[in-house]
Amino acid sequence: MNSTATGDGFCVIFTAPMEVLETKNKNKKYKPILEGIPDWPVYQLSKNRKEFIEEVVQEALTRVHSLRPSPRQLAEELETTVYREQQRMKRNRWRVDPPDEPRFWAKIKEELSFNADTSDEEIAAKTRELLHRIVSRYANEIAGNFKPSSYKFAREVVKFWFSRLLNGARVKKFGAFFRNQYTLRDKIHIVGKVKHLRRLARQGTVIMVPTHFSNLDSILIGWVIHSLGLPAFIYGAGLNLFNIKIFAYFMNSLGAYKVDRRKKNLPYLETLKAYSTLAIQKGAHSLFFPGGTRSRSGMIEKNLKRGLLSTAIEAQRNIYMNAIPGETPRKIFVVPVTLNYHFVLEAPDLIDDYLSIKGQDRYLPEADKYGSWQLLQFLFKFFTKGSNISVSIGQGLDVMGNYVDDHGNSLDAEGRLINTEDYFKSNGQITVDLQREDEYTRMLSQKIVKEYHRINRVFSSHLVAFVAFELWQKKYPRLDLFGLLRLPEEDQVLEYEVFREACQRVRKQIVKLKKEGKINIATHMKSDIDTVIRHGLDNVGIFHLKRPLLMNKEGNIITRDFNTLYYYHNRLVGYELEKFV
């Protein structure tokens, strides 16, 4: 590595290769599509927060009652709920959990005891009342609280500090700290169907479904949404994130609602779905991470959680059902997004989780080891030491997974118009058929996975990690994954020439796939292969204590951490590139 500019001293050492390679940076600033915050659907929601929550409660009650029609069934369901909640409080309590929780559930439990001679009417009345209390509690817990003032404040804080960090760290001149030579846009590349997305957001309700690799994703996406000039989206953010105070502040101000993955009881899930459905129906742009949790293996998610996804389909059906004749019903657009990193902060722990579950030797409960301080450290490293991120925006889909054009029309493969409403019709009428919609959700999730693979942007670091791991795998064909990971790292050396040729072959295949529209590549992948490899080695897992891939003094390839290498390798699994290594 050497510096290209002379005057700027050592700081350029880290950043130079990147900037040489990443030349086509067309990122620009976008004007907001809606002028004032009061016009934003998310603001409307929180302005009428109380009424909205009441609506959610009513909707959730209807759902639970229809799923558990008899009073005895409902009583049984509530008993299960209480039991599970008490188990949760006993085993896995978090900082964000309200202190009055144990009392609340103890009270419910007490009131839920019926004698053998309690009449059905009494049980019905009591369970109805208890369910109402439970659902109201959940709805209040889930509901976000968007405040324009704190939204603006958070936005400015992020912008100010990010920009200070960038400029202060990169331009080592007196006063550089207060310059605006670099902005976040130099760091985060937004590529893909940006204008298309902006147009869709004007005409309908957008549901953004990004891949999920890191806890940082939510903040990143928040920034992307803002910088594309879109009004704030509502998030379903994991409640565990609210344990970290910095996150909690940003999340709250960005319109996040809380999703608690520990709670799997029926009333909770139905309340959550009711919240999401109603918010979408009211036109609030939403954001789901359909993978549910961060990808543990580093692979692009294959099995999406269908719970929240199904609310998009349900909301669209309700919109069609409630449409006033003569008015065009508001359409819902699903926009897949992939986040592409050279480095994932949590990679070592994620892959550890993945391997221990897959290997089944021990079980690790989900624990987040990153507090505010670790996060700040990471952010500082991120801004001061290169390593760009790119965000690829995919083409919009209707809720059935058909592509939509800029005007929001659904199109079939031949470019003919499709009326999305017809999917919900039976016998000329829009009907409610939950089994049908389950199936639609499955189809939509398959389509989203396909789109992820298509818009996934390959970085040099993904390439080198993939090739290196596959080469080692090939070297020891008899070892299974766990055997391979146990190989002593210090013995492992790949000859540069062999490695280089394999990289070349795989890159060629990736370029071929790109031409077929099955994958995407970053600009820096187009340089000559030695530069690409160099760039990949410099960036892959750049901030880990033990680097997954390095070049030794002899110029050959070595690893210091097989597990994280496996993690970064997984990013390119699913394209059948193995054959080309």
Added chain:
Amino acid sequence: MSSRSLSDKPVGVIGAGNFGSAVANLLARQRKVLLYARDEKVVKRISEGLPNRGHVMHSNVVPTCDLAEVAEECEVIFPIVPSTHFRAMMRKLARHLRPYHILIHGTKGFDLTLPKNETIETVAQLDRTQVKTMSEVIQEESIVVRVGCLAGPNLARELAEGHPSATVVASHFDEVISIGKRLLRNENFQVYGNNDLVGVELAGVLKNIIAIASGALSGMGYGENARGLLISRGVIEMIYLGRALGGDLRAFLGLAGIGDLVTTCNSSLSRNFQVGFKLAQGIPLPDILAGMDEIAEGVDTVRIVKKCADYYRVRAPITSILYKVLFENMTVNDALQYLMRYPLDVDIDFL
């Protein structure tokens, strides 16, 4: 769209072959049926009240040669055309279809997409990206998602005579299954539902291979012991192949699997059975095919499945040996000798 109820909307049937005509007559017991035929002469013949392929058509069956009319008039359509023409037919039909349409097909064969100037024999490998079931063709070629299939022991002639019989309607959608039941069910005809669409389709396709083999055994003059052996080993071969191609075990144990297999293997009415029967008598394949008025799906199925079995590394002795008989001039007698010496002695190893 008006809100006419299901009962007064006509149902479409595409393809006026033997099975298509039988299904049209079954459906016509309850409502008006639009029967599409490519050939105008067939349309004329039916509208004049003359029998079609030996079926006297019900008065509720209205023939047409206009696909657009079928799509316009009917929400539920049964495409029943040979697998080799299926994709071409779907391409023509697709532009008239809307997402509210429900398609339940009755074709037991594979669709094959090969690169230009390649044949099944010359192509390097054959896998599921090239070999599709009819429901997959429907979804690839049109925007229809509510798709189902008919399968089971349904010999057209027995259906026409009203013998007791049953069918499976398979679909991912309960809605499709229940509509299929409502439309088809009568006092002599039972309808079952299954959610494993691809499994049921595969069972229906793969059993044609065993049917040819069964015909060959009969042609050699062998009796029920031999057939019992063939059917039970045949089911196992179907299950292995079916799993490799994306089906679930259970579909093969039901009406569409064992039910259809036993029927076809015992029936001299079946076209696939007849192919095997004539082969055993030493008649060359081209002559047999030239003498048939409809396509025996099993012959192409053997070619396709043999190649797929190679790719997925599934042991399929009956299919491979049948391939040799059909296309490499092995005699039925030699084939039988080979199979009897086949080194495999575990009865059931898939459960």
